[in-house]
Amino acid sequence: MSTTGQNRVQRIINEGYDFKLGQYIGDGFNIFHKNLGGFIGFFILSFIISFVVLIIPIVNIFSAFILVPLFAGFFIVANKVRNNEHYEFGDFFKGFEKIGPLSIWILLSFALSLLLMLPYLMYVGSVMMPMMQAILDGVEPDPEVIIEASENINIMLAYLLLLPSLYFGIAWSWGFYFVIFFKMSAWEALESSRKIITKKWFFFLLFGIIIYIISIAGFIAIGIGLLYTIPAMMLANFAAFADVIGLGDDEINDVQDSILDHLIGE
Secondary structure, eight states: OOHHHHHHHHHHHHHOOOOOHHHHHHHHHHHHHHTHHHHHHHHHHHHHHHHHHHHSTTGGGGTHHHHHHHHHHHHHHHHHHHTTOOOOGGGGGGGGGGHHHHHHHHHHHHHHHHHHHHHHHHHHHHHTHHHHHHHHTTOOOOHHHHHHHHHHSOHHHHHHHHHHHHHHHHHTTTHHHHHHHHOOOHHHHHHHHHHHHGGGHHHHHHHHHHHHHHHHGGGGGTTTTHHHHHHHHHHHHHHHHHHHHTTTOGGGTTGGGTTHHHHTTO
């Protein structure tokens, strides 16, 4: 167990950290350019695999258990590129070596997301019940019923019910990285992510919006630009994680087995 590693993460939580939004965008492009062919090649291959997995009946139900480990390999390679380490194209598939912990993370994340969405779904469902009942009875809903049901939805209340999902969706977004790079359990990873991101939650919200805008800007080049912008912005998010956590720093190399004693115990 590494006391030094625990102290590093505890210090991030207690003292805060600098969130260098502009730098992370640039870092994402820099990492991307260092292995341009590899990242684009993997992205095309992953798109093909995703398409095949999603169109196969039954298999598509379990698509997350294939695609999440697949993209875990993307970030394993990204970390090697960032640290100027040797890497091979086969390293893109090393995420499958972590399929067990990642599967638990997928199940827990899905269950928690559904739980957070439940109040919103129950509210909208209750308001739209007349229309839903007509559909279940095989009757085409009266347009006036649809309009009336829509008008009965309190938009402000609906948005308020979505706020928990928005907060936790962003706060837990680094849990994936903690499972990959720090071998944390699913809950430990989510809590570690939440406690660190909450320190600067609105910066992460802004960061996410900017990343999304840059990513979809690839449509300008008849969609081909997406092969450039989406991987680069995925790497920008990774670069932010690596910088804030200090991924690769000597003093946290052993943090994998001990970091959570302080994080979860707060």
